[in-house]
Amino acid sequence: MNKRDYWKFITCALLLYSVVAGFLVEIPETMIGQAMRNLFFHVGMWFAMLAMLTTSFVYSLRYLKKFDEKQDIIAVEAAQVGLMFGVLGILTGMLWARFTWGSFWVKDPKLNGVAVGMFIYLAYLVLRGSVDDRGKKAKIGAVYNIFAFPLWIVFVLVMPRLSGESIHPGTESSPILPNHLEPSLRLVFYPAMIGWILLGFWILQLGVRIRKIEISNDQ
Amino acid sequence: MLTEIKTLIAKDFRLEFRQKQTIYGILLYLVSTIFIAHLAFVNAISPETWNSLFWIILLFVAVNGISKSFIQENPCRQLYYYTISSPQAALLSKIIYNFFLMSALSALSFVFFLLLMGNPVVHIPLFLATLALGSLALSSVLTLVAAIASRAGHSFSLMAILAFPIVLPFLSVLMKLSRLALTSTRWQGSGSLFLILIAVNLSVIMIAYLLFPYLWKD
Amino acid sequence: MEHSENLFVVIAVLSLIFIGLFVYLFFLDQKLRNLEKKTNEQKLARQS
Numbered sequence: 497m498n499k500r501d502y503w504k505f506i507t508c509a510l511l512l513y514s515v516v517a518g519f520l521v522e523i524p525e526t527m528i529g530q531a532m533r534n535l536f537f538h539v540g541m542w543f544a545m546l547a548m549l550t551t552s553f554v555y556s557l558r559y560l561k562k563f564d565e566k567q568d569i570i571a572v573e574a575a576q577v578g579l580m581f582g583v584l585g586i587l588t589g590m591l592w593a594r595f596t597w598g599s600f601w602v603k604d605p606k607l608n609g610v611a612v613g614m615f616i617y618l619a620y621l622v623l624r625g626s627v628d629d630r631g632k633k634a635k636i637g638a639v640y641n642i643f644a645f646p647l648w649i650v651f652v653l654v655m656p657r658l659s660g661e662s663i664h665p666g667t668e669s670s671p672i673l674p675n676h677l678e679p680s681l682r683l684v685f686y687p688a689m690i691g692w693i694l695l696g697f698w699i700l701q702l703g704v705r706i707r708k709i710e711i712s713n714d715q
Numbered sequence: 716m717l718t719e720i721k722t723l724i725a726k727d728f729r730l731e732f733r734q735k736q737t738i739y740g741i742l743l744y745l746v747s748t749i750f751i752a753h754l755a756f757v758n759a760i761s762p763e764t765w766n767s768l769f770w771i772i773l774l775f776v777a778v779n780g781i782s783k784s785f786i787q788e789n790p791c792r793q794l795y796y797y798t799i800s801s802p803q804a805a806l807l808s809k810i811i812y813n814f815f816l817m818s819a820l821s822a823l824s825f826v827f828f829l830l831l832m833g834n835p836v837v838h839i840p841l842f843l844a845t846l847a848l849g850s851l852a853l854s855s856v857l858t859l860v861a862a863i864a865s866r867a868g869h870s871f872s873l874m875a876i877l878a879f880p881i882v883l884p885f886l887s888v889l890m891k892l893s894r895l896a897l898t899s900t901r902w903q904g905s906g907s908l909f910l911i912l913i914a915v916n917l918s919v920i921m922i923a924y925l926l927f928p929y930l931w932k933d
Numbered sequence: 934m935e936h937s938e939n940l941f942v943v944i945a946v947l948s949l950i951f952i953g954l955f956v957y958l959f960f961l962d963q964k965l966r967n968l969e970k971k972t973n974e975q976k977l978a979r980q981s
Contacts, residue, residue, distance in 0.1 A: 508955045515947045615880030627867045636866050639926045651884045705965050
């Protein structure tokens, strides 16, 4: 078991490291104080979601090329895992928002973009659910996915930045390489993000394997 | 291919005029929703509210109107169309036709809004430009979504679920633009919004152009 | 900067939670592996 699954152990190690180091590392003096440690966890949700939805997009493209059902399974599972991380990200964000800004939700371009993004992928699942034939389901789903993903990127990444008036951090600078992060924080942040992304892939792999067995049992 | 598109658009127009029910249906929908709004707001409404109402009603009218664009034809005729034209031509012709439809509907909405809800629009050219660009945006996005929804069983609720999340951000940009038209008579500040709208619009059309053939095959 | 003992408790609790989750994930992984092996054997048996 352990030869090809080494990355799963790396995932565990990275995430445990992020928990321990996340609390021990020194936090620079800012308004939010200790809560900045949330960065390693709340943002992790977001990175994992991004990785999952990108995977879903890529495998939707691959499905349209070869019409191999295996690609479609990955596409759908990735979208589901991405949604899960998105929900967790929004929930943790709401908690954090309550503490920092006083209310669970605010009218903010980034928050709106993220909410719309969730709806887009929920609609994807509803669309797939309304078709019975597996081949059709996959094809229509793939078309919608390919159509919707670039829009999702625009809504979640581009528009909040363009509107310029977001109180959600990370809109003025790039969300991938936060150049405002102290080097000491970066030491924990990057491994943590990698850990969360790998965790996403692990959960994805489990889901895909389950689905494959379900399908082969149906036949 | 251009002639294909032209003939397809002409066909759509002719179909529409022959079966006037669908046009009447959408017009009735439009007028009655605006009238309901007129009744619901007893006092004069603020420009903000006017703006929001306008776009919400236009959105519903659009989803309603465009969702019918892939449903009307019966299967036999559809098979005939598939054999004689390319999918890209069909898609583009539908988008253009829906664009005309949306322009007409938005213009009519504007007229009825002026009649029943007052006119807070200060910068009319900007508003009209927004309407035009909005018609194009709504048409291109909703046409592809209608194509997808029509392949998955023609339920209106499916069309709505698919369409609303995708349309929302377009709507927010459009609303911002028209809000500008309500406040000042200058073109300032609208440039960047127009650019965003045009850019995203073009990419949407491109993606739809590439994807439509996959929907066409059935 | 001093870390009060309370912080170590939080680290311990979270580590425990995470370790628990990881153990569960590995458990699921193993279960799946067994299921896959069984399904493969069934498939081979059906084919032959």
